[in-house]
Amino acid sequence: MTLDRRNFIKLLGGASSLALAGCASQGGPAVSAGSANEIMAKTGRRVVVIGGGYGGTIAAKYIRMMDKSIEVVLIERNDHFVSCPFSNLYLGGILKDLSPLTIKYDKLAANHGIKVLQAEVTAIDAAAHTVVTSKGTLKYDRLVVSPGVDFRREEVKGYDKAAEEIMPHAWKAGPQTVLLRKQLEAMKDGGTVVMSAPLAPFRCPPGPYERASMIAYYLKQHKPKSKLILLDANPSIVSKGPLFTKGWKKHYDGMIEYRGAKKVTEVDVKNKTVIIEGIEDVKGDVVNLIPPQRAGDIAVAAGLVGDDKRWCPVNADTFESTKHKDIHVIGDASIAGAMPKSGYSANSEAKVCATNIVNALNGKEIVGLSGINTCYSYITDKEAISVAAVYAVKDGKIIAVPNSGGVSPDLNEAEAIYAKSWLNNILTEMSS
Ligand SMILES: Cc1cc2nc3c(=O)[nH]c(=O)nc-3n(C[C@H](O)[C@H](O)[C@H](O)COP(=O)(O)OP(=O)(O)OC[C@H]3O[C@@H](n4cnc5c(N)ncnc54)[C@H](O)[C@@H]3O)c2cc1C
Structure with a gap:
């Protein structure tokens, strides 16, 4: 039996109920309750997060879960997010459309009190601690930048x-x-x-x-x-x-x-x-x-990239930029040592980054990174393979902990089942 949309949705369970019907469309109404003006007004200690993808959603959520007294504003240009993981299955004809891979932000905002602003970020002023968007300018105490990649055309x-x-x-x-x-x-x-x-x-x-x-x-x-x-x-x-x-x-x-x-x-x-x-x-x-790729445009424009003008150098434990204080870069845009540019890495980086932002704002010690990644790849509709590792910091650099992971022994059907479960879990975590 091939994994048609119905079966896939059954397997995805919770995440699929969050899916959008017209997933490929862009734009649409603003995604938060509250007007842009209300969101702009800073009421206390505030973290602004740029990018509602694999890294940004998790950073926003975990900061709020760890300290409700910190205001979090998540800025994303679209009113929804389509996952790259599993998009190759759509090209394979295994998924009929992209709706099982599409999330919205309503539940995430409501469940955690995150202010979601649908806007384009056009500039960051690191000295003034402000973010300029298509809907106005916001002040921050800490900024998390997770814009993914853009192309070296x-x-x-x-x-x-x-x-x-x-x-x-x-x-x-x-x-x-x-x-x-x-x-x-x-x-x-x-x-x-x-x-x-x-x-x-x-x-x-x-x-x-x-x-x-x-x-x-x-x-x-x-x-x-x-x-x-x-x-x-x-x-x-x-x-x-x-x-x-x-x-x-x-x-x-x-x-x-x-x-x-x-x-x-x-x-x-x-x-x-x-x-x-x-x-x-x-x-x-x-x-x-x-x-060929590099950090998302906004990271380049804000001077967060290193000498190569491609990727953003960061502290390996906190993901704070080495170029600008109080700005953290996570996900594909960052230089995360041995951690690959994957959704799972972005999720893992977001959690340690969130912990250390909360600790810093509360005058507590920083904690060391413990990162994880697994990447599944489908070979057919039924058979998949995987690679996994655990990461730690050694001498200021992120390394794969020796013997902590490896590749799957062969192509097999169990890996394909694990992969679906992984997607279900991670999309649910991002959207609720
Ligand atoms: C075909 C394919 C398959 C993949 N499969 C896997 C897989 O199986 N497992 C896995 O772990 N990873 C996989 N990945 C990698 C994964 O998609 C990325 O590593 C992950 O999305 C990175 O997260 P991020 O937060 O850095 O960026 P993203 O998830 O891309 O999020 C960035 C967000 O920022 C927003 N944004 C950017 N700039 C601005 C701006 N100026 N203003 C407002 N919003 C902005 C974007 O709209 C976007 O929503 C795959 C990638 C591809 C292309």
């Missing part, structure tokens, strides 16, 4: 905003994911899908390889004469390599062509062609270009 000539409507990245779940699936559905049997993965580090190290698996799953069911070429800028598969290779051989032999050390540096949108370092052209009927 300048490294792929021709890949502008218009190009992504023809060659979707689908690396932020929502309309881009829907567009890529529509393109797969419209492709003729016998067509070629070209995917490109950027050099690490990027959001979700196993993500491109899970995506290749899920697209191949879709092709095998619906367009079996087609093939997928994965052009990887990295010399070899970045995460769970032997297991992906085994899964592809078992299920998609001859359908997935993996090519390492192939860095896409230019696109010819009109001809649906990607160009590898000026020397090789690869044409596709569908092109999924995953661009």
Whole structure:
């Protein structure tokens, strides 16, 4: 039995009841009770959180759970959030739409007294301790920045905003994911899908390889004469390599062509062609270009990135920026040592960051980081693989605790069941 939407919703239980019907839409009404003016007015000690995704929701919630006397304002540009985890299953045709992956903020706000402001953050003034938004300016005592990633488009000539409507990245779940699936559905049997993965580090190290698996799953069911070429800028598969290779051989032999050390540096949108370092052209009927990444625009604009101008250096225990005092950066945007850029890492970082913000505001000692991550990847609708680790701080850097984790012994059905349970738990935690 494939995991159709009904079964999936059953498995997701609580989280699915929080889902939105029209998940791919953007914008909509403001998400909090109370006007923007009421939210702007600072009444006491206040933490402002930018980004209502994997990191931001959890930081906001845990600060309020630990100390109700601290006011928390969560600022998010959209009135809902669509999870990237499991969005590859939608591309595989296993999920019929993105509604099981979509959360709103109403319950989170009501249950914890979080003020949610739907607005775009346009600037941060670290000296004045203010955040400028499309709806006004807010003061903070501490700021948490969890904006996820944006793209280094300048490294792929021709890949502008218009190009992504023809060659979707689908690396932020929502309309881009829907567009890529529509393109797969419209492709003729016998067509070629070209995917490109950027050099690490990027959001979700196993993500491109899970995506290749899920697209191949879709092709095998619906367009079996087609093939997928994965052009990887990295010399070899970045995460769970032997297991992906085994899964592809078992299920998609001859359908997935993996090519390492192939860095896409230019696109010819009109001809649906990607160009590898000026020397090789690869044409596709569908092109999924995953661009190189960096911290979200607002983190760059606020001067939170390091010398590389990409990622934000932070204290390994508190996630306080080493560039600006009283600002903490968590999730994909931060440099978190050995912790991968994953939703689970962002969740784990948010909790230790929240604890240390509450401790700092109450004059208490900081606590050391104990982090955790597991990343599941589907190979088919039934079989998945995983990688897990526990993290600690050593000599000021986040390291994986030796022998604390590892990869799953093989592809298996139990991992697919654990993965669904993981998604259910984490989306429920973020939205209630
Ligand atoms: C295909 C795919 C599959 C994945 N699978 C997994 C998986 O199985 N497991 C896993 O753990 N991780 C997975 N990930 C990674 C995971 O999605 C990210 O690591 C996680 O979302 C990072 O959390 P974050 O809080 O840093 O950013 P996000 O979750 O992206 O949240 C950022 C939020 O900030 C908002 N924002 C940004 N800038 C502004 C602004 N200026 N004003 C207002 N709002 C703003 C955005 O709208 C967004 O809602 C996957 C990623 C992809 C692409």
